[in-house]
Amino acid sequence: MTNILAFSETRLGELRRAGLETVTAARQVADATGGQVHAVLAGAPGVAQHAARLAAHGADVVLVLEHEAFANYNPEALAATLAARLGSGYRAAFFAASALGHDLVARVAAKMRLAYASDVTEFVFQGDTVAVAHPGYTNKIVQRFTLKATPALLSLRAGAVLPMESPKAGAVEAIASAIDPTAVRVKVTLTEKAAGGKIDLGEAPVIIAGGRGLKEAANFKLVEDLAAAFGNAAVGATRAVTDDGWRPHSDQIGQTGRLVSPDLYVACGISGAIQHLAGMRTSKTIVAINKDKEAPIFKAADYGIVGDVLDVLPVLTEAVKQAKAGA
Amino acid sequence: MYLSLALSLGDFTVKLAVCIKRVPDMEGRFKIAPSGTGIDEAGLKYDMSDFDGYAAEVAIQITEKLGAGEVTVISIGPDVVQETLRKALSMGAHRAVQLKHDAPVSDGLAIATALAAELKDGGYDLVLCGRMAVDTQNRSTGAFVAELLGVPLISAISQLNVEGGVVKARRELEGAYELVECPLPAVVTIDEGIARARYPSLKGIMAAKKKPLEVKPAQLGAITYSLDKMELPAERAAGRIIGEGKDAVPELVRLLKEEAKVL
Numbered sequence: 001m002t003n004i005l006a007f008s009e010t011r012l013g014e015l016r017r018a019g020l021e022t023v024t025a026a027r028q029v030a031d032a033t034g035g036q037v038h039a040v041l042a043g044a045p046g047v048a049q050h051a052a053r054l055a056a057h058g059a060d061v062v063l064v065l066e067h068e069a070f071a072n073y074n075p076e077a078l079a080a081t082l083a084a085r086l087g088s089g090y091r092a093a094f095f096a097a098s099a100l101g102h103d104l105v106a107r108v109a110a111k112m113r114l115a116y117a118s119d120v121t122e123f124v125f126q127g128d129t130v131a132v133a134h135p136g137y138t139n140k141i142v143q144r145f146t147l148k149a150t151p152a153l154l155s156l157r158a159g160a161v162l163p164m165e166s167p168k169a170g171a172v173e174a175i176a177s178a179i180d181p182t183a184v185r186v187k188v189t190l191t192e193k194a195a196g197g198k199i200d201l202g203e204a205p206v207i208i209a210g211g212r213g214l215k216e217a218a219n220f221k222l223v224e225d226l227a228a229a230f231g232n233a234a235v236g237a238t239r240a241v242t243d244d245g246w247r248p249h250s251d252q253i254g255q256t257g258r259l260v261s262p263d264l265y266v267a268c269g270i271s272g273a274i275q276h277l278a279g280m281r282t283s284k285t286i287v288a289i290n291k292d293k294e295a296p297i298f299k300a301a302d303y304g305i306v307g308d309v310l311d312v313l314p315v316l317t318e319a320v321k322q323a324k325a326g327a
Numbered sequence: 328m329y330l331s332l333a334l335s336l337g338d339f340t341v342k343l344a345v346c347i348k349r350v351p352d353m354e355g356r357f358k359i360a361p362s363g364t365g366i367d368e369a370g371l372k373y374d375m376s377d378f379d380g381y382a383a384e385v386a387i388q389i390t391e392k393l394g395a396g397e398v399t400v401i402s403i404g405p406d407v408v409q410e411t412l413r414k415a416l417s418m419g420a421h422r423a424v425q426l427k428h429d430a431p432v433s434d435g436l437a438i439a440t441a442l443a444a445e446l447k448d449g450g451y452d453l454v455l456c457g458r459m460a461v462d463t464q465n466r467s468t469g470a471f472v473a474e475l476l477g478v479p480l481i482s483a484i485s486q487l488n489v490e491g492g493v494v495k496a497r498r499e500l501e502g503a504y505e506l507v508e509c510p511l512p513a514v515v516t517i518d519e520g521i522a523r524a525r526y527p528s529l530k531g532i533m534a535a536k537k538k539p540l541e542v543k544p545a546q547l548g549a550i551t552y553s554l555d556k557m558e559l560p561a562e563r564a565a566g567r568i569i570g571e572g573k574d575a576v577p578e579l580v581r582l583l584k585e586e587a588k589v590l
């Protein structure tokens with residue numbers, strides 16, 4: 001029972017970065033403990049085209065579940081299929097700590113009556129157990145658990161393991177749904193990209209976030225311009241801003257919004273309330289622009305500029321454009 | 328309005344249950360207790376977990392809109408959870424059940440087993456949980472409850488519509504959303520954005536005193552995993568202010584390039 005399963009998330013036919021992170025994590029474990037990495041790809045016919053990338057990231061076998069009924073997320077059929085597969089003997093299974101991953105791992109765990117660890121930031125396989133770090137208390141406390149059950153089920157926080165190439169055979173094996181995927185109780189009738197954000201917050205290496213200091217919704221244009229100058233940036237917001245309807249709820253970062261960990265987080269006109277920090281304090285580099293030098297965001301930031309965002313942002317955008325052009 | 332309702336009234340009374348966890352206020356600074364596996368509770372304020380507050384609000388709004396129906400709030404824990412249940416009653420829930428258990432438990436399956444035992448024969452049309460408890464952040468209880476009850480689950484919903492025996496919900500994804508439906512009875516777990524928990528009115532607080540609050544022993548399931556240790560995350564080094572206004576931009580760009588290497 002040394003094989004490791006990695007669920008590779010896709011959406012609307014596209015492979016998500018999270019789907020490579022789970023394969024990379026599984027590869028790390030398999031390299032240390034022996035055994036193979038089995039990646040699972042599910043979707044509408046055609047989804048198998050991503051098998052090569054999973055192989056490049058370390059999948060020995062790619063289990064492909066292709067069926068029209070998986071064009072949208074099909075939670076019940078997928079959970080039944082994975083639970084059946086895992087029941088046949090695996091050491092562990094990695095899911096992404098994403099909206100889909102959290103829904104799916106909980107269903108699989110419930111079917112198997114197994115505890116699982118969600119949103120894991122560290123994991124160590126030791127003999128029959130897995131020690132994990134799982135953030136709690138709005139990320140103010142690290143909870144360390146030992147999972148004793150086999151398979152150990154984990155959802156992996158975005159960025160906890162970065163996708164890494166490690167080419168393996170990636171033999172494609174078609175698998176069937178464990179239940180009739182059209183005769184399910186829970187049906188996803190539509191999946192649609194949210195208006196606005198082009199790059200997903202969870203996947204973006206750079207996030208430019210705006211708060212009430214931007215004064216009005218129209219000024220988010222300045223935030224979007226800076227994001228565009230970086231090219232690989234997504235736009236985030238505080239709850240003050242999403243509450244006022246300046247930005248969609250899906251852009252909210254913090255305790256009750258998205259938890260993000262980009263390489264660079266630029267906080268524009270954000271006070272740095274504890275609930276906001278809860279969602280972004282693990283970012284690698286944090287920049288704050290705020291006119292109040294006492295704003296708590298400066299305590300969390302690596303670099304701060306005291307000043308009016310409306311003045312600073314256009315200049316910063318130009319400077320970033322030049323830096324990118326020169327690079 | 329995120330919550331819309333078109334339950335055909337008449338022949339049935341809708342029965343709703345909300346699972347509520349009592350958690351410390353997240354505003355403060357936490358200290359780890361000497362045991363190393365819990366937090367130091369001294370001086371902490373407690374309230375219902377944020378998402379459970381939204382769930383209670385959703386359930387109460389459903390009965391208000393219908394002008395009928397009953398909301399039962401359920402919490403597992405020591406007697407102090409009665410205070411949290413009373414708050415839900417003062418918001419407008421109709422009855423409360425404390426499943427008494429004195430020791431803290433962080434095991435989602437054990438918790439869900441006790442909740443399911445209570446919910447099983449209650450004839451509930453819809454059971455609402457929070458998307459996650461803000462302390463443990465396990466995110467598992469709702470799914471375990473649904474599985475143990477054998478009913479469908481829709482998790483982390485941001486909009487809800489109950490129409491002719493069908494739950495229609497919206498789930499927020501990373502940079503996208505999906506619409507999901509399933510038949511009643513069902514379990515849903517509530518995300519943010521759907522409804523903000525109301526502050527109890529004085530009238531509500533008075534009314535709550537007369538509402539039924541039943542206490543029963545919790546029939547917890549076996550503990551499948553345990554907490555080894557709690558730690559405070561490593562502190563970030565204090566940042567520095569590099570300058571004022573737009574004149575500081577060149578220095579910022581230099582630091583992002585040379586020091587942070589993110590540009």
Ligand SMILES: Cc1cc2nc3c(=O)[nH]c(=O)nc-3n(C[C@H](O)[C@H](O)[C@H](O)COP(=O)(O)OP(=O)(O)OC[C@H]3O[C@@H](n4cnc5c(N)ncnc54)[C@H](O)[C@@H]3O)c2cc1C
Pocket residue numbers: 210211212213214215237238239240241252253254255256257258268269270271272273274275276279289290291292295307308309310377
């Ligand atoms: C249960 C609960 C959950 C919550 N969850 C979240 C969450 O998930 N995410 C979240 O973000 N918040 C959350 N909040 C809200 C949080 O407490 C704060 O209210 C919110 O983060 C503040 O947003 P803000 O920084 O945009 O606004 P404010 O706090 O109003 O700050 C605006 C800042 O902009 C600065 N400013 C003003 N004008 C300018 C200018 N011209 N140039 C530069 N700076 C300027 C000001 O100095 C100030 O620091 C939650 C609150 C509660 C109670």
Ligand SMILES: Nc1ncnc2c1ncn2[C@@H]1O[C@H](COP(=O)(O)O)[C@@H](O)[C@H]1O
Pocket residue numbers: 345346347348349376378379401402403404435438455456457458459460461463464465466467468469
């Ligand atoms: N002790 C408890 N009593 C009642 N409900 C609970 C309890 N613990 C968890 N729940 C419910 O389960 C949800 C998810 O909790 P968790 O799985 O721990 O993140 C919470 O939002 C509550 O609705």
